[in-house]
Amino acid sequence: MDRQIIIMEWIYDIFGHGKNLDTLQMSSRAILVFFIALILLRIAGVRTFGKKTAFDNVIIIMLGSVLSRAVVGASPFLPITVASLVFVIVHWLLARLSFKNKLIGKLVKGEKISLYENGKENLKNMAHAKISHDDLLEGVRVKTNASDLANVKEIFIERNGELSVIKIK
Numbered sequence: 001m002d003r004q005i006i007i008m009e010w011i012y013d014i015f016g017h018g019k020n021l022d023t024l025q026m027s028s029r030a031i032l033v034f035f036i037a038l039i040l041l042r043i044a045g046v047r048t049f050g051k052k053t054a055f056d057n058v059i060i061i062m063l064g065s066v067l068s069r070a071v072v073g074a075s076p077f078l079p080i081t082v083a084s085l086v087f088v089i090v091h092w093l094l095a096r097l098s099f100k101n102k103l104i105g106k107l108v109k110g111e112k113i114s115l116y117e118n119g120k121e122n123l124k125n126m127a128h129a130k131i132s133h134d135d136l137l138e139g140v141r142v143k144t145n146a147s148d149l150a151n152v153k154e155i156f157i158e159r160n161g162e163l164s165v166i167k168i169k
Helices: 002-015 023-044 046-050 054-072 077-100 102-109 123-129 133-144
Strands: 113-117 152-157 163-167
Touching: 002 023, 023 054, 023 077, 054 077, 077 102, 113 123, 133 152, 133 163
Parallel strands: none
Antiparallel strands: 113 152, 152 163
C-alpha cells in the first residue's frame, strides 16, 4: 500500500493536479499530450486529416482546443483524452462512411461546383461559392501559368475549396 501512495505522489509531483500547475508539470503534460495526439493521428490514419478540407480544419481546431485543456489543467485529464479519441473516431467514421455512401459524402464533404464552362462563367454558382472573376483568373494563373481564360475549358471549385482548371486540348 505504501508503494502505491509513493507512486501516486510521484505522479502528482510530475503532472500536477487541478489548475495550479508549475512549469515542470505543464511541460510534462505537454509531452504526454503530444504523444496522445500522435497516437490519435495514427488511429485516424494519415489521409483522415491529410486533405485539409474545411471540415478537417474545424476538427483539428476543436481537437487542439480540447487537448490544450489537458496541458493547462483546465479539465480532468482522462475525460479530455476520451473526448479527443471520440472526435477522432467520429471523424474517421464519417470519412469511412463518405467513402462508401455518396449521399453521406455529399453531406460531409460537399461536392464540386462548376464555375466556368465553354467560355462562360456560371455567375449563379460563382455567387454561391463567393468566387469573383478575379478569383477565377487567379486560379488560372496558379494552375496553368496563363493570365487569361483563352485556353480554359472548365473551372471547378472542388470539395476541398481549391480551384481546378481544365485546359482545352
